[in-house]
Amino acid sequence: MNEIQVLDKTFVPFLSAEDIQSKIESLAVTINKDYQNKKPLFVAILNGSFMFAADLFKSVTVDAEICFIKLASYKGTQSTGHVITAIGLDSNITGRDIIVVEDIIDTGKTLHTFLPQIINQQPSSVKIATLLHKPEATVYDLHIDYCCFSIPNKFVVGYGLDYDGFGRNTKAIYQLKS
Numbered sequence: 001m002n003e004i005q006v007l008d009k010t011f012v013p014f015l016s017a018e019d020i021q022s023k024i025e026s027l028a029v030t031i032n033k034d035y036q037n038k039k040p041l042f043v044a045i046l047n048g049s050f051m052f053a054a055d056l057f058k059s060v061t062v063d064a065e066i067c068f069i070k071l072a073s074y075k076g077t078q079s080t081g082h083v084i085t086a087i088g089l090d091s092n093i094t095g096r097d098i099i100v101v102e103d104i105i106d107t108g109k110t111l112h113t114f115l116p117q118i119i120n121q122q123p124s125s126v127k128i129a130t131l132l133h134k135p136e137a138t139v140y141d142l143h144i145d146y147c148c149f150s151i152p153n154k155f156v157v158g159y160g161l162d163y164d165g166f167g168r169n170t171k172a173i174y175q176l177k178s
Helices: 016-034 050-058 107-117
Strands: 005-007 009-015 042-047 064-076 079-089 097-107 126-133 146-148 174-177
Touching: 016 050, 016 126, 042 050, 042 107, 050 064, 050 079, 050 097, 064 107, 097 107, 107 126
Parallel strands: 042 064, 042 097, 097 126, 126 146
Antiparallel strands: 005 009, 009 174, 064 079
8 A cells, every 4th residue: 555645635554455344344243243133224424434334234144224314524634513414314213223334433523413313213222333433532422332443533534534525435544644
């Protein structure tokens, strides 16, 4: 893996495509055990989680459905602090087992704002699955049920994660070069 340039920033290799896939497959095994004889609904948060959600969903063997919702709180390399809902949840989730799929949890504001909307609809259960978690950056109290990688509070791109809309289209994840 070599350095990559995304717009005006340089990023260095951080997580290989092989490491990412291995963690996702391991996570799917756990989800398959936890949801045996259940039919969970995966609610993937766009845009960032699309690659993770697709690879995770392909590795899950229990009967399951997936839908997508668009929430956003980033502009450039900084969180704006405001969560914008662009596409709403159109599935009936009352009595369903829900797995919210995120690409990355840093401050936790996006999920802190979104989870009450899910819980209001009275699902049977709600769990959170994330590819990446930045514990040092998390300021909202969230219980993360499934996490592939805990990472330092560094800006990352690739594998669905972006910098101003660019850099999502890599198989690996890169961090901002210091």
